[in-house]
Amino acid sequence: MNEGAFGKGTTLGIVLIGALAFVTVLYWLGTGGGAANNGGGHAAGRGLNGYAGLAAMLEADGVTVQRARSKDALKQPGLLVLTPPAEAKGSDIAEIIAARRTIGPTLVVAPKWAAFPDFASPLTKRGWTRIGGTQPPEWKGYHDDISIGFVNGPAHGWAGSGVFADLHGPLPDGSKVLTGTGAGLEALVTTPDGHVLAGYLSGDGSNPVLERWIGMARHKDADPDEEDAAGAFTQSFPVVLVFEPDLLDNWGLADKQTGLMARRLIFAAAGGHPETVTFDLTLNGLGASRNLLSLAFEPPFLAATLCFLMALLAAGWRSFNRFGPPRAAAREIPLGKTVLVRNTAGLIRRAGRVRLIAGPYADAARERLVHALGLPRGRPPEETDAAIDRLQSRLDRTGPRWSELAARLTAARRVTDVVQRAAALQRLERDLTE
Numbered sequence: 349m350n351e352g353a354f355g356k357g358t359t360l361g362i363v364l365i366g367a368l369a370f371v372t373v374l375y376w377l378g379t380g381g382g383a384a385n386n387g388g389g390h391a392a393g394r395g396l397n398g399y400a401g402l403a404a405m406l407e408a409d410g411v412t413v414q415r416a417r418s419k420d421a422l423k424q425p426g427l428l429v430l431t432p433p434a435e436a437k438g439s440d441i442a443e444i445i446a447a448r449r450t451i452g453p454t455l456v457v458a459p460k461w462a463a464f465p466d467f468a469s470p471l472t473k474r475g476w477t478r479i480g481g482t483q484p485p486e487w488k489g490y491h492d493d494i495s496i497g498f499v500n501g502p503a504h505g506w507a508g509s510g511v512f513a514d515l516h517g518p519l520p521d522g523s524k525v526l527t528g529t530g531a532g533l534e535a536l537v538t539t540p541d542g543h544v545l546a547g548y549l550s551g552d553g554s555n556p557v558l559e560r561w562i563g564m565a566r567h568k569d570a571d572p573d574e575e576d577a578a579g580a581f582t583q584s585f586p587v588v589l590v591f592e593p594d595l596l597d598n599w600g601l602a603d604k605q606t607g608l609m610a611r612r613l614i615f616a617a618a619g620g621h622p623e624t625v626t627f628d629l630t631l632n633g634l635g636a637s638r639n640l641l642s643l644a645f646e647p648p649f650l651a652a653t654l655c656f657l658m659a660l661l662a663a664g665w666r667s668f669n670r671f672g673p674p675r676a677a678a679r680e681i682p683l684g685k686t687v688l689v690r691n692t693a694g695l696i697r698r699a700g701r702v703r704l705i706a707g708p709y710a711d712a713a714r715e716r717l718v719h720a721l722g723l724p725r726g727r728p729p730e731e732t733d734a735a736i737d738r739l740q741s742r743l744d745r746t747g748p749r750w751s752e753l754a755a756r757l758t759a760a761r762r763v764t765d766v767v768q769r770a771a772a773l774q775r776l777e778r779d780l781t782e
Contacts, residue, residue, distance in 0.1 A: 356668055363664070384415070384634055385475035387465045389593065390431050391415050391627030392634070395477030396520075396599040397461040399431055399627065402610060405601070406625055409611065414626045417634055423451060426624035427617055430456045431593075432631040438489030440631065445490075445587055453555065455588040455617045457596055458485050458496060460526050482524050494530035496591055503539040506595060508609065510561050515612075516540070517605030520594050528591040536561055536588070536613065537595060545592040546613060555586045557616045588617040702763045709770055710754045713777050717750075720781045740780065750776060 384392030391403045392415055403413045416422050422444055432441055445454050463477035484496055503525040508515035519525060527543040536558065537546040548558055590613075594600035601607045615621055644653045696702055714732055718725060723735055733751035740750060753776060757769040 387463060387475055387477045388632050389433065389459050390629050390632040392629060394475035395463055396479060397463045397477060398598050399596060401598040401601045402596050403627055405607060405611065406614065411622055412624045414624060415629055416626050417629050419630060421626065422628060423447060424626055425452050426626060427452060427622050428454045429625060429627045430454060430631060434459045434483040434485045436487060436631050438487035441487055442490045449585060453585040453617055453619065455590065457590045457593050458526060460484060460593050484526060494528055494533065496526060496528050499525045499527050499539060499543050505540065506537050506545055507540050509535045509538055512561060515609055517603050517609060520599045526591045528589060546590040546595060548586050548588045555619055557619050558586065561616050702766050703761045706760045706766045707758045710757045710773065713773055714754065717777060717780060745779060
């Protein structure tokens with residue numbers, strides 16, 4: 349046996365590697381949820397329909413951008429940006445927004461493009477997409493009083509409203525432009541002919557910066573980029589609805605003017621210069637379970653974790669500190685005649701043929717006595733037994749005669765009888781040869 353292969357150093361290394369792999373699995377289970385850059389219309393998507401460009405622009409502007417992959421992360425203060433897919437449930441969107449009414453503002457971007465990963469060229473990077481048509485939202489259960497549809501005819505870009513009416517820019521595809529209509533909808537961005545591309549419901553909460561945007565406040569020359577009015581929010585935060593996703597997605601932000609307008613829109617929705625903007629990924633199927641590693645060190649699981657760690661330390665200490673001398677290991681298969689005899693005896697016992705060895709054992713004992721006592725060889729068994737009996741008489745040995753014991757052993761059939769009579773014959777053989 350190779351003792352070096354099981355040394356303390358090797359064993360400790362194996363244990364540490366296993367523990368590290370276990371901790372890694374726990375962390376991976378909590379931070380998983382699938383590949384984020386999968387070509388979807390969300391903040392991690394780098395395709396035409398994604399919003400990774402908007403998130404990167406905000407980060408470059410000093411804003412802390414979070415990409416939420418759990419429901420708890422959606423309850424953080426600051427602006428929340430929802431980019432649900434067309435097949436999302438309206439009730440899920442309404443539930444998220446209702447929970448944030450007293451936490452912070454929300455901006456909802458409607459989907460439009462049906463995109464799929466682009467594998468046409470070997471130079472294509474992961475996450476790039478091709479547009480395969482349009483797929484407007486069907487969010488039944490969320491603001492059913494607002495209608496979303498395509499503008500009839502080409503739309504010649506976008507234009508700001510209110511005090512920002514001088515802002516304007518192009519759209520990537522003016523033939524397919526989403527617009528929204530509904531009672532109380534205040535326009536923030538429109539087409540040149542007045543179709544609402546982005547807005548908010550005036551009776552659905554108050555935001556002074558948005559009101560300045562559309563010219564409702566006294567200081568109509570205020571710039572939402574510069575003035576922070578977050579403290580002036582009412583108890584109910586408003587929701588900004590962006591019907592045309594090309595105002596904020598990667599395809600639209602390829603234009604500088606659209607990028608500047610998107611920045612102003614985000615800042616206005618947040619009530620000024622935001623410290624944190626959270627982009628939701630859960631509605632896009634990228635949610636992840638809570639991190640099991642951090643959960644193990646939080647109450648009420650902390651006590652159980654500490655007990656488990658102490659038990660591991662105690663078991664490790666006992667494993668590396670031996671009590672008493674090591675026990676010498678015996679061979680699994682011993683050498684010599686003993687093994688052969690033991691194996692043969694076991695085979696005969698399992699086969700139930702012990703009675704068959706009674707006669708051969710008596711013959712073998714007789715031959716040993718012939719050799720030990722110097723008796724003539726080759727005589728019949730009866731003459732040899734008679735000679736052994738005469739010798740037994742001259743030596744004044746008491747007890748049954750040799751011939752009697754040999755005959756009784758040969759006639760034995762039961763296992764107990766064979767064992768007892770063979771032992772008696774062996775004792776007499778030992779007495780005659782001593």
